[in-house]
Amino acid sequence: MGMFERDTDIYRDRDALREDYQPEELVGRDEELDTYRAALQPVINGEQPNNVFLYGKTGVGKTAATRYLLEHLKEDTAQYDDIELTLVSLNCDGLTSSYQVATRLVNQFRSDTDQISTTGYPRASVYEMLWDELDACGGTVIVVLDEVDHVEDDSILYQLPRARANGNLTEAKIGIIGISNDFSFREELSPKVRSSLCEQEIHFPAYDAEDLQKILQQRVDIAFHDGVLNPGVIPLCAAYGAKDAGDARQSIDLLMKAGDLARDDDTEHVTEEHVDRGRRALERGRIKEGITGLTQHGHLVLYALLTLDLEGEVPVRSRDIRPRYTRFTEMAGRDPLVPRRMRDHLSELAMLGIISVTERNEGRRGGTYREYAIDMDLHLLLEAMADTVDDVGVHKSVQEFLDEDVEEPVVDTSLAEFATED
Ligand SMILES: Nc1ncnc2c1ncn2[C@@H]1O[C@H](COP(=O)(O)OP(=O)(O)O)[C@@H](O)[C@H]1O
Ligand SMILES: [Mg+2]
Structure with missing residues (x-):
């Protein structure tokens, strides 16, 4: 028997669940x-296309609908000799300026040996190159700018739709999606940008279950x-x-996560329990991502609150978190932030759903204050904060918490420098 064997009990075609599947x-x-x-009909008539603006939350089918229609449009225009259709598609995630968008577009039209550098040209000359490329295509050019909300200035969104009106293009008819x-x-x-870019607006509402x-x-x-899926699986995922x-x-x-877990289990059925485990695994990934994105001070504030939580001291006010935060910060070799900035970190953690906040009333004296507590699985949290725990040392409360554990330790307690202090 080889080291790798095909397992085909569960999936017929797992790739159909991937992001890139259309x-x-x-x-x-x-x-x-x-x-x-x-909105795209003018293209097949050989007319100047409309500019279209699609909006709706993530995952509601905007990109899929665009790919679907443009594939059909490409296919259907092929039978007309008088239509030369070029499609250019750019995802603007990671691009912040019109300049970057324009250089990426120019490069999409050019061959591998003829690419321009993404920095160093004056913006006007990059636009010139873009007009040249578009005019060289001639015919109808549709430019898709997906996730265009990442672009922080609207120069390109003004220039592209008006390129023809402004005399920058003579050959190509351009439509922006x-x-x-x-x-x-x-x-x-x-x-002025809205009126040209959003000629035709289409809203994609969120899906219900x-x-x-x-x-x-x-x-x-x-x-x-x-017959692989148990009946509860689809409703739970939905x-x-x-x-x-x-x-x-x-x-x-x-x-897909549930299917993978079932496959790992070597069973022939995906069960509700696989979905449940899958959900926790996905959530764990998301939390980890959220925590990884925090600054070191965010981590230190969180670690202080975590140890107070383990000691049963929560909910706790920020002034009572402060001494421990200060000490942890010093242990990590950093200077503590002023109370106000420390509170900003607490607010950010609350926004991420990692900690909870309760507003309290002082009673007749009238003031209000906030109390904080951890609002997620402590194991997950410790796992995601392993580096910070390393920098500061393993706190006594964490040590005790992990000692009670039968599971694998999630942090390395051999570095417990100050495990008995505080
Ligand atoms: N109506 C639908 N029918 C089939 N699959 C869909 C539908 N809407 C969305 N999807 C799928 O869901 C995922 C997210 O859709 P996507 O088009 O990327 O969303 P958006 O671009 O709005 O963020 C994709 O894998 C897509 O194929
Ligand atoms: Mg999309």
């Missing part, structure tokens, strides 16, 4: 697709063998996606 049909988006298709996860982005555009069940069912039929954002991606990710 479903052949979109489920339950008929109305949005009708409007969207109508802007996609945003953030509705306030549209509100913040200057009126019922929509998500249908989307999941479509994917399940491709991804899993018949409820998870519907709960905070109506996000199909979250539901599909959970389904």
Whole structure:
């Protein structure tokens, strides 16, 4: 027997659950697709395309709908000799300026040997290069700017839709499709940009649990063998996606996680219990990401609160967290922040859902104050904070907490420099 064996009990085609998989049909988006298709109709007529602006939260099918329609458009225009259609698609995640967008676009048109550097040119000359590339394409060019809300200045959003009107383009007819996860982005555009970019606006509403069940069912039929899923699996995954954002991606990710856990278990069925474990694993990943993104002071404040929690001292006021935070900060070789800044970190932690805040009233004297406590699994938290615990040392309360544990220790207690102090 080889070291690797094929396991095919669970999945027929696991790739169908991946982010980059494009479903052949979109489920339950008929109305949005009708409007969207109508907005693209001028292209097949050989007319100047509309600029389209799509908005809606993450995971509601904006990118999928765009790919779906543009693939069809490409296919259907192929039969007309008088239409030369070029599609350019750019995800603006990670791009902050119009300059960066323009250089990326220029490079998409150019061959590998002819790429421009993404810094160092005056903006006007990058725009010149872009107009040259677009005009060289001629015909109709559709430029998709996905997640365009990451771009902080609106120069390109002004220039692109007006390139023809401003005489920068003579050959190409250009249409822009802007996609945003953030509705306030549209509100913040200057009126002149909004009026040209948002000629046709299409809103993608969040999915409810019922929509998500249908989307999941479509994917399940491709991804899993018949009869592998227990009946509760799809409803549970759908409820998870519907709960905070109506996000199909979250539901599909959970389904894949559950499928993977079932596969690891060497069983032939995906059960509700796999979904439950999958959900915890995904949440663990998210929390870890949230905590990793914090600054060192954020970690130190959290560590102080965590030890107070373990000692049964919560809920606790920030002035009572402060002495321990100060000491931990010094142990880590840093200077403590002023109380106000320390409180800012507490607020940030509360916003991330890692700690909870309660407003209290002083009673007749009238003042209010806030009390804090940890609001998540302490094991997960310690696991994510292992580096900070290393820097500061293992606090006595943490030591005791871990000693009670039958599970693997999540932090290295051999470094317990001050385990008995405080
Ligand atoms: N109506 C739908 N039918 C089938 N799959 C969908 C549908 N809506 C979203 N999806 C899938 O859900 C995931 C998230 O959709 P996506 O288009 O990336 O969302 P957005 O771009 O709005 O963030 C993708 O994997 C996509 O294929
Ligand atoms: Mg998208």
